[in-house]
Amino acid sequence: MEKRVLFRSGWLPWVLLLPQLIIIGVFFFLPASQAILQSLQTEDAFGTSREFVGLDNFRRIFDDASYLASFKITALFSVLVAASGIALSLLLAIFADRIVRGAMVYKTLLILPYAVAPAIAGVLWIFLFSPSIGVVAYYLQKFGYTWNHLMNEGQAMSLIVIASVWKQISYNFLFFLAGLQSIPKALIEAASIDGAGPWRRFWSIQLPLLSPTTFFLLVINVVYAFFDTFGIIDSMTAGGPGQSTSILVYKVYQDGFKALDLGGSAAQSVVLMVIVVALTVVQFRYVEKKVQY
């Protein structure tokens, strides 16, 4: 798309673009290209000598059982977060859509988690589920269910899923509600006249018409689970017990900053970049489809 009327100046557009170009040059292209370069090199921990090693770093990380395990953990984690987050917020949005009086109050309370930092969300949920002082852990214990996410891998995973879903529910809810409200009232009324009850209308009209929103949220939630949950994991489980909640982003951090394996960490960054680009492409192709929809 282009404007018909344009200003003419040889130097002004460059001056206007300069701040942005400098910042993305120094803080985006420089580091991104260094990550790619570094992934092809090995460097000792003091940074004194470097050696070009080709694809060795990639071969090494893909031979590493813990890295492959991290892939599986990330897949499980993002599926759980996306599926339960979408299901729960769809449920809430469907009922919120029916409510006329007091809708604003519910909406305001439901968008609060969006304002909470991931790391703080982690702290809040740890406080509820802490085996020694947590209220929820206490009542679980009382009903005969032993909760200790510091020992039990499955429980650690459920805990980070709960906190991540909680944090993202506002976002999903708002999009579903907007989607439901943009469905033409006439469709619902026509179905109603034909004798379709609320249940039938949901399955045959609302849910199919929400499918673009649902797909969009699916991609967004997977991206969210991949990249934006670092704070939650670091404050809740720090990747443990063992490596059981160490998702890919967390592993880049652990291997790079804690274990100082720079080449391996850079190779992992490059793998992540490929994943993000793939997800972005999926998302954009979908957006184009939505225009025709």
Next chain:
Amino acid sequence: MVDRRPWLSVLSHAVMILGVLIVAFPLYLAFVASTHTPDKIVQVPMPLLPGAHAWESYQAALFGSGKAGSTITVARMMWVSFVTAMVITVGKIAISLLSAFAIVYFRFPFKTLCFWAIFVTLMLPVEVRILPTYKVVADLGMLNSYAGLTLPLIASATATFLFRQFFLTVPDELVEAARIDGAGPMRFFKDVLVPLSRTSIAALFVIQFIYGWNQYLWPLLMTTSEDMYPVVIGIKRMLAGGEAANDWNVIMATAILAMLPPAVVVMLMQKWFVKGLVDTEK
């Protein structure tokens, strides 16, 4: 609604109330914990109703010292968070307005290249390139500074795209009219385009402020000196004492304080918040 079904209305309210209760419960309990003494909290189960010691907790958090070996008050951390969030928000909006203006309203060589260079930054979040970015910032001597905390997070094009989309919808007649009146490009930008973009700016402000305030991974790497801790990092450091040894009342008071500014922004600017969410995802 199209049909009246009283039982369904009741059910709707019941589901919403249940949902809100579950969603709000962690926040409520954090508040309750911040109003009790630490001893009371570690006696399981802790009370579920607010106590009378709120003042002590909040005072200890805001101005107290010596918590978990730290000498930095939460008041200072909040200030660091506030400056960081504001610089990210204002910086991003300012440079994006300018570059979107250049891209939409001028024709110049390499325009498409510039456009794509900016576009690519949309794809890779900071989380993906932390280590090399850290190195660049360290080489520039920006560790433990506001510049280091903010500049790498400004390097993303979400806002540029939002403004580009918006500028494309601005009628061409406005440019023609401005020209006839003898206004140059900058005059047009200042007196026509920026005022027209007010709602987009407000929407972006909400989203970016929350984004900046809630940053975690980047400040975690960037800040080694305590007086540059944003509050989100500060809270994580307070947890070092181990479950029972922590001063949970102070930690939860800090959590409430840390949540307050973004929560207030979201609540007061709810309309723009929703608009911002929808617009930035296009």
